[in-house]
Amino acid sequence: MPTLSLVHITQPPRKALQTASPLLLLLHGVGSHEGDLVQLAPFLDGRFFVISARAPVTLAPGMYAWFEVQLDPVRPIINPQQAESSRIRLVGFIDEAIETYRLDPSRVYLMGFSQGAIMSLSVALTRPEKVAGIVAMSGRILPEIAPMIASPKALRGLPIFVAHGTEDQILPVHHGRAARDLLQRLPVALT
Incomplete structure (x- = not known):
């Protein structure tokens, strides 16, 4: 496997395509690893080249983890420098993966759980030209990215799916609802 800036596992497409494959980049939550979400690959669309990346911390x-965090149900305390470093690293990793695996740069999708959802939202909202859509499960939007959110024109129509469990004890559902509320004020295609 090629050496890229993030340790990762790949699952090549199960269906042959005449064009470059779309990328589905899976981002795990805090305390997990790249072997976690890749278990979903057999159940996902077979056209995707699936990459499950390991967080750098x-x-x-x-x-x-994508960044260190002290969990608090009201407002988790994060290491903002690590969060920003991971966001920048993910943007670079997307470019590396596209080039290394010859993937379609116009069809890059992110799917994250918990802290991986936070990173998916951070990348999508600050660098929407890098992604064609995201799935954010049980995450939140970091207030630290507010000054970096892209222009309404750049965000227009970006597909974003947000889901959050009502019984989540680690990152309570009010974080998911706050993310939904913020996204509803942006011109994204929110589901």
């Missing part, structure tokens, strides 16, 4: 053996 090591918490413990086999446990990684």
Whole structure:
């Protein structure tokens, strides 16, 4: 496997295409690893070239994060420098993956869970030209990215699916509702 800036696992498309494959980049939550969400690959559209990336911050053996966080049900306390570094690193990793695996740059999708959803939203809202759509499960929008949110013109029509469990004890549902409320004020295609 080629060496890129993030450790990752790949699942090539199960269906042959006449053109470059779309990329589905899976981003795990805090304390997990790249082997977590890739288990979903067999159940996803077979046209995708699936990449499951490992977050760069090591918490413990086999446990990684996109940024360190002290969990608090009202407002988690994050390491904003790590969050920004991971956002920038993900943007670069997308470019590396497209070039290395010869993927379609116009069909890049992000799917994240918890902290991976946070990173998906951060990339999509600040660099919408890099993604064709995202799925954010049980995440939130970091207030730190507010000054970097792209223009309404750049965000117009960007497909974003947000889901959040009502019984989530780690990142309570009010964070998902706040993300929904912010996204409803933007010209994205929110589902």
